[in-house]
Amino acid sequence: MANTLQLTEQLIARQSVSPADGGCQALMIDRLTAAGFSVETLRFGVVDNFWAKRGSGGPVFCFAGHTDVVPSGPLDEWRTDPFEPVIKDGLLYGRGAADMKSGLAAMVTASEEFVGQYPKHKGTLAFLITSDEEGPSVDGTRRVVEVLRERREHIDWCLVGEPSSEATLGDTIKIGRRGSLSGRLTVHGIQGHIAYPQSADNPVHALAPALAELAARTWDHGNEHFQPTTFQVSNISAGTGAPNVIPGELRARFNLRFCTEQTVDGLKLVVEEILHRHRVKYTLDWFVSGLPFLTVPGALSRAAARAVQEQLHIHPKLTTGGGTSDGRFIAPMGAQVIELGVINETIHKVNECVRVSDIDRLHSLYRRTLELLLAQ
Numbered sequence: 001m002a003n004t005l006q007l008t009e010q011l012i013a014r015q016s017v018s019p020a021d022g023g024c025q026a027l028m029i030d031r032l033t034a035a036g037f038s039v040e041t042l043r044f045g046v047v048d049n050f051w052a053k054r055g056s057g058g059p060v061f062c063f064a065g066h067t068d069v070v071p072s073g074p075l076d077e078w079r080t081d082p083f084e085p086v087i088k089d090g091l092l093y094g095r096g097a098a099d100m101k102s103g104l105a106a107m108v109t110a111s112e113e114f115v116g117q118y119p120k121h122k123g124t125l126a127f128l129i130t131s132d133e134e135g136p137s138v139d140g141t142r143r144v145v146e147v148l149r150e151r152r153e154h155i156d157w158c159l160v161g162e163p164s165s166e167a168t169l170g171d172t173i174k175i176g177r178r179g180s181l182s183g184r185l186t187v188h189g190i191q192g193h194i195a196y197p198q199s200a201d202n203p204v205h206a207l208a209p210a211l212a213e214l215a216a217r218t219w220d221h222g223n224e225h226f227q228p229t230t231f232q233v234s235n236i237s238a239g240t241g242a243p244n245v246i247p248g249e250l251r252a253r254f255n256l257r258f259c260t261e262q263t264v265d266g267l268k269l270v271v272e273e274i275l276h277r278h279r280v281k282y283t284l285d286w287f288v289s290g291l292p293f294l295t296v297p298g299a300l301s302r303a304a305a306r307a308v309q310e311q312l313h314i315h316p317k318l319t320t321g322g323g324t325s326d327g328r329f330i331a332p333m334g335a336q337v338i339e340l341g342v343i344n345e346t347i348h349k350v351n352e353c354v355r356v357s358d359i360d361r362l363h364s365l366y367r368r369t370l371e372l373l374l375a376q
């Protein structure tokens with residue numbers, strides 16, 4: 001069945017810039033209902049989510065993903081309309097082609113075929129789909145997981161269809177993610193005339209040595225599964241615009257991507273100690289957007305890796321690199337969580353695209369993974 005491509009095109013044509021869903025979920029729900037799933041829609045605020053199940057009891061295998069996409073960016077840099085699927089030279093173009101409407105389509109068609117062949121499959125096959133992954137990620141997967149936890153619903157295996165592949169389909173399976181800790185820093189000084197520094201206090205000069213130390217610091221060496229922790233400044237601003245005024249305040253934002261060698265409290269202590277030691281006068285607000293998680297190689301990653309080896313004849317590497325995903329909300333339920341999807345080279349860029357041939361191959365990988373885990 002070559003309908004994974006067709007479903008991907010239909011999803012791209014349903015414009016769904018986060019947190020809008022644009023009717024993508026209705027399309028998926030129709031297909032899953034016809035395949036015997038019972039579907040529950042869960043709308044929180046402006047965010048559409050759904051939870052669908054077929055079968056009963058354990059083990060519970062769940063496909064997870066998002067229907068929302070990031071904005072198109074400058075339209076004049078797109079060679080085609082971002083919300084009109086266009087195939088050219090073996091590539092399907094459109095916003096969400098890789099992140100992650102091809103993944104969603106592959107989950108649906110893989111499940112349709114799997115339940116057609118194994119109507120009495122083991123355990124439960126489930127879907128957890130949100131339209132708030134690219135946005136604040138508050139009323140999406142996070143809230144659905146809260147609902148499931150209150151009901152004591154359990155997920156054993158979760159496959160997130162995010163674009164995990166780097167150079168060729170299936171070369172990379174994500175088995176965890178680093179944590180993400182952000183800081184919003186304000187350094188307080190005293191504004192003054194640039195010719196009279198003795199009666200001012202320059203916050204740029206106060207922060208500079210502390211920032212140099214933070215930027216140069218080796219936080220840890222990572223471990224078997226994780227890259228070392230990194231610190232990056234994302235924004236910094238000070239100054240009135242006038243060339244003869246010492247600024248009274250500096251504002252900066254920074255982010256730490258951290259591995260399982262660190263804790264949030266430990267990182268906060270180190271940053272604050274460095275600021276204190278350099279006598280920086282500051283206020284600092286912290287925001288944790290995800291704790292690191294790791295799925296130790298187990299039944300799920302073995303099944304997915306075997307599917308890749310059998311069908312694509314390559315050995316996927318199991319990694320924890322890259323940004324965060326909604327897997328961070330599902331892993332604390334005690335689920336094994338992996339991410340396996342198409343090549344991520346063009347995601348969030350203009351002219352986002354996916355290889356047409358990879359779309360059907362991804363559906364075969366998902367289908368084989370289901371067979372290895374849930375076939376009777």
Ligand SMILES: [Zn+2]
Pocket residue numbers: 066099100133162163
């Ligand atoms: Zn995504």
